[in-house]
Amino acid sequence: xxxxxxxxxxxxxxxxxxxxxxxxxxxxxxxxxxxxxxxxxxxxxxxxxxxxxxxxxxxxxxxxxxxxxxxxxxxxxxxxxxxxxxxxxxxxxxxxxxxxxxxxxxxxxxxxxxxxxxxxxxxxxxxxxxxxxxxxxxxxxxxxxxxxxxxxxxxxxxxxxxxxxxxxxxxxxxxxxxxxxxxxxxxxxxxxxxxxxxxxxxxx
Numbered sequence: 527x528x529x530x531x532x533x534x535x536x537x538x539x540x541x542x543x544x545x546x547x548x549x550x551x552x553x554x555x556x557x558x559x560x561x562x563x564x565x566x567x568x569x570x571x572x573x574x575x576x577x578x579x580x581x582x583x584x585x586x587x588x589x590x591x592x593x594x595x596x597x598x599x600x601x602x603x604x605x606x607x608x609x610x611x612x613x614x615x616x617x618x619x620x621x622x623x624x625x626x627x628x629x630x631x632x633x634x635x636x637x638x639x640x641x642x643x644x645x646x647x648x649x650x651x652x653x654x655x656x657x658x659x660x661x662x663x664x665x666x667x668x669x670x671x672x673x674x675x676x677x678x679x680x681x682x683x684x685x686x687x688x689x690x691x692x693x694x695x696x697x698x699x700x701x702x703x704x705x706x707x708x709x710x711x712x713x714x715x716x717x718x719x720x721x722x723x724x725x726x727x728x729x730x
Contacts, residue, residue, distance in 0.1 A: 571610075571662060571693045574711065575602045576719055581709070586688025588680070588706045590668075590696040595713030597622045600665050600697055604632045610662035613655045615640045617669050645669045649679055652694075656686045665695045668702040680706040 571587075573580040583589070591599045601622065604612055614620065620639050628634050638661070643651050648670030655664055664687070672679035684706055687694055696702060701710070712720040 569688070569691070571691075572607050574709070574721065575599065575606050577721060581721060581723070583693055583709075585691045585693060586684045587708050588684060588694050588696065589709045589711065590698050590702055590707045592698050592701060592710065592712045593714035595719075596697045596699075599711065599713050600695060601627050601630045601632055603663065603695070604636065605630055607662070608633075611636045611638075611660060612663040612665060613638045613640060613661045615643050615651065615655070615664065615666040615670060617643055617645055617667055643670060648672060649683070652683055653686055656683070656690050656692050659690045661692055663693050663695060665697060668696050668698050671696070671702070677705040 569585045571583040571585060573582055574589075600614070604610060604627075614637055616639075618641070620641055624634055624637075624639070627637070638655075640651070640655075648666075649672045652664065652666065652670060655661060671683075683694065696707070708724055710722040710724075712722075
């Protein structure tokens with residue numbers, strides 16, 4: 527079986543990779559998709575689903591989504607951008623069943639699921655995914671963000687995301703005291719979705 531056939535078979539069943547196979551998987555995917563994945567130069571990544579008035583999303587932004595509806599928000603974001611590819615990174619098993627994602631109208635061949643990623647290697651994993659230039663969106667847990675010299679490391683991540691035309695979504699159970707969060711979205715409340723925006727990043 528040649529390279530393209532191997533990757534096509536992987537993509538057809540939705541790609542699940544353990545973190546230790548990440549780099550080889552990205553190389554395979556990039557080789558298979560290079561003809562159909564133009565270099566992205568646009569900085570616009572659509573708008574926040576359900577925002578009124580519409581709130582624009584841009585490459586390099588760090589968006590945090592809170593509350594019980596955070597997983598549904600991630601799925602809705604991908605549903606409303608049917609041509610965007612995403613990497614969904616989890617420290618354990620994926621918290622959302624892929625079948626449920628597909629039932630919401632999102633094609634699984636656009637998502638690379640990375641399971642059991644160790645938090646201590648979060649920075650390396652995130653930068654590897656961004657620099658592959660394969661994904662418009664990277665969805666992850668805040669545990670994967672670096673803790674040491676966080677302001678410097680988060681800025682490094684944002685610059686890589688901006689350069690590669692990607693946006694980053696933190697799916698958080700509670701607000702993350704993280705430098706660099708530019709949009710914070712609260713879901714699942716009685717009043718619906720609440721959006722907080724900061725020009726230079728939120729720091730709680």
